[in-house]
Amino acid sequence: MAGTISITFAGSAVQDLEYMLAYYADQAMPQVGGRFVAEIIADIELLSSQPRMGRMVPEFE
Numbered sequence: 001m002a003g004t005i006s007i008t009f010a011g012s013a014v015q016d017l018e019y020m021l022a023y024y025a026d027q028a029m030p031q032v033g034g035r036f037v038a039e040i041i042a043d044i045e046l047l048s049s050q051p052r053m054g055r056m057v058p059e060f061e
Contacts, residue, residue: 004048017041 017037024033046053 005051007044007048009044 017040020037021030021033024030024036
């Protein structure tokens with residue numbers, strides 16, 4: 001099995017996630033925002049062990 005790679009979140013990405021949480025909180029749905037952000041983070045963290053997951057877009061093949 002291949003090793004894992006390190007995932008680093010850009011400050012702007014963290015800020016975007018915080019804005020999403022704030023938006024859903026303003027809409028009186030903080031639990032939806034929390035789940036949404038948690039799913040995004042989980043998918044990104046999965047990349048550390050499976051960096052080739054997903055599809056390759058034709059222009060980068």
